[in-house]
Structure formats: C-alpha cells, structure tokens
Amino acid sequence: MNIRKTVARVAGVGAVATAALGLFSTGAANADTFIPLPGGEITQTLSDGTVVTIKLVGESANISGSMGATPVHRNAWVSASAQVQISGDTSATGGKIFPGYVVGCQVTIDGGNVNGGASGGVSWDNSGNATPSASANSGANLTLGPGQAKSFYVLDQEVPDDYGNESHKTRNKFTGNSGSVTWSDETIGLNGCAGYAQARSFVSVEVETDNVISWVTLWGQPFSLG
Structure with missing residues (x-):
C-alpha cells in the first residue's frame, strides 16, 4: 500500500462537530476587531483516481482586548465551516478530518512551511505537510516567545475506547462520501508574546482506499492577532 502526502494552500475540513479555539493579540484593544477571512476550496486527485474536494466557508476571527490587559496578552474568537467531498x-x-490552527510570535507562517518550529499537536515535515500527533491536545491557551510557533486542534471529542473507558479524539471520522466540521466563536488566549502575533487555520484530511492512504493538508489565510 502506498502512502502519500499532499499539501495545499487553503483550509478546509469535514465532519459534523463543534470545535474549540482561541487566539491572541499583541496589544490590548478596547474595541473588538472583526476580521472576515476568504476561506477557500481545493480539489486534489490521488494516485488511485480518488478525488478529494475540501471547502472552507464562513471563516472569520474576532479579535478583542485580553482580560490580561497587557501588551503580551491576546484574545480572539474564531469561526468557520469545513466541508469534504470524496468522488471519482x-x-x-x-475519512478523518483534523482541523486546527498554527499561532506564531514574530514568526512567518504565510508559506507552506511553518518557520520557527511549530510544535504541540501536529508534526510538520519540510514541505509543510501536517500529520496529527498521538499526544496532541485540543484547544489552546498558549504561551509563546519571539520566534516561536505552536499548533493545536480544534476538536475534542469524548468517545469510549475498546474497553468502554473515556478517551478523547481530535478528529471527526465520517463514513460515506462527505463530511463536515463547524466551529463558532471558539476562544483562545495567547500569553507572553510582546511582538507581532499571527495565526492561520489548517485542516488535515486522511483518506484511505484499497490502494492508498493519503494526507491532504489545507491552509487558510494568515491573519494578525496584533
């Protein structure tokens, strides 16, 4: 069985679930700043003819003054809906959908690669492909210094394991040819970043067929946290 990874520059994801997320801004602002984001759509044909289409719609961020009320605290609410269609x-x-965000402090995260060494929740290769980490936590209350970036997942699904015990999953698993994930006004806080802060959504989708297991990573547009 061949294993292949593909990367794209728009964000999207599929499965029905609500996610949790938050972000941070550099300076404390008294008024909220609403940032509409373009979302995106991409279609990728895998080596065995499977066609994967991912859309990100209704994406936005609402940046507000942090309760910390200092230049090193940021706060934001993010929303979006990611949709996956399999055809061909x-x-x-x-498949499985893993939506998340990368947050950086004085780090460039506008390319396929995430400079500065993004860590926590996702493993990144040199081409910008994202592979979920088994120890990844969902949600984010991050502390970052200059030149640092961290990634985290939006989803935290409580499901029983094979023995009936509680376990947590950072993905939405769907059957059939389509799935979606929607999150609304999910929060994150960033602490410790005295410089420019930026965030960017991503969605990793795993599709398995009789012939191939493929990861497709989709990126949203970077936006400023202040």
Whole structure:
C-alpha cells in the first residue's frame, strides 16, 4: 500500500462537530476587531483516481482586548465551516478530518512551511505537510516567545475506547462520501508574546482506499492577532 502526502494552500475540513479555539493579540484593544477571512476550496486527485474536494466557508476571527490587559496578552474568537467531498473512481468509504490552527510570535507562517518550529499537536515535515500527533491536545491557551510557533486542534471529542473507558479524539471520522466540521466563536488566549502575533487555520484530511492512504493538508489565510 502506498502512502502519500499532499499539501495545499487553503483550509478546509469535514465532519459534523463543534470545535474549540482561541487566539491572541499583541496589544490590548478596547474595541473588538472583526476580521472576515476568504476561506477557500481545493480539489486534489490521488494516485488511485480518488478525488478529494475540501471547502472552507464562513471563516472569520474576532479579535478583542485580553482580560490580561497587557501588551503580551491576546484574545480572539474564531469561526468557520469545513466541508469534504470524496468522488471519482475510488474505493474510499469515508475519512478523518483534523482541523486546527498554527499561532506564531514574530514568526512567518504565510508559506507552506511553518518557520520557527511549530510544535504541540501536529508534526510538520519540510514541505509543510501536517500529520496529527498521538499526544496532541485540543484547544489552546498558549504561551509563546519571539520566534516561536505552536499548533493545536480544534476538536475534542469524548468517545469510549475498546474497553468502554473515556478517551478523547481530535478528529471527526465520517463514513460515506462527505463530511463536515463547524466551529463558532471558539476562544483562545495567547500569553507572553510582546511582538507581532499571527495565526492561520489548517485542516488535515486522511483518506484511505484499497490502494492508498493519503494526507491532504489545507491552509487558510494568515491573519494578525496584533
């Protein structure tokens, strides 16, 4: 079985679930700043003919003054809906969607690669492909210094394991040919960043067929946290 990774520069994701998220801004602002984001759409054909289409719609961020009320505290609410469609000559019967964000302090995160060494929740290769980490936590209350970046997942699903015990998943698993994930006004706080802060959404989708397991990573547009 071949394993292939593909990367794209727009963000999207599929499965029905609500996510949790928050961001930070450099200076304390008294008024909220609403940032509409363009979202995006991408279609990728895998090596066995499977066609994966991902859309990100209704994406936005609302930056507000942090309760910390200092230049090193940021706060934001983020919203979006990610949708996945599988078609073509394929044996795929579903997939897994891992939506998340990368947050950086004085770090460039506007390319496929995430400079500054993004860590925490996602493993990144040199081409900007994102692979979920088994120890990843969802949500974010981050502390970053200059030149640092961290990534985290939006989802935290409580599901029983094989023995009936509680476990947590950072993905939404769907069956059939389509899935989606929607999150609304999810919060994050950033502490410790005295410089320019930036965030960017991403969605990693795993599709498995009889012939291939493929990861497709989709990126949203970077936006300023202040």
